[in-house]
Amino acid sequence: MVVSQLSGGRVKIDLGNNLHIARAEFWDTGIYSCYDGTSLVATVRLKITRESVIAKLHVFTSYFNVAVLGGVIVLVTFSVIRGSHP
Known part of the structure; x- marks a missing residue:
């Protein structure tokens, strides 16, 4: 819920814990990590290549x-x- 509010609804995490980024931009490039409490579950690197x-x-x-x-x-x-x- 916090992610959605901070991004103005552009970035959301659904009930299946999937990350959705609407209208991805260059500044969205980065490393995204998923934690279960304090344990790292997954990490993905996102690179936006076209403006x-x-x-x-x-x-x-x-x-x-x-x-x-x-x-x-x-x-x-x-x-x-x-x-x-x-």
Whole structure:
């Protein structure tokens, strides 16, 4: 239950103790271990090899937002400079 809450429902462990990762991303790469109390039961290494379309869109959107913000700052700066000289 904690795993599901921490991941916003993206990572779940079902009643059969199977790990499910919806929309796996690069940052999910790692070693996953299963414990029964304090005893190690199993370990698996997960490697994500291809970036998802959603991750690419997120990066594009971030760059676009930075570019727009930079443009607005430049326009406001020019506007202030132009307005301060009669």
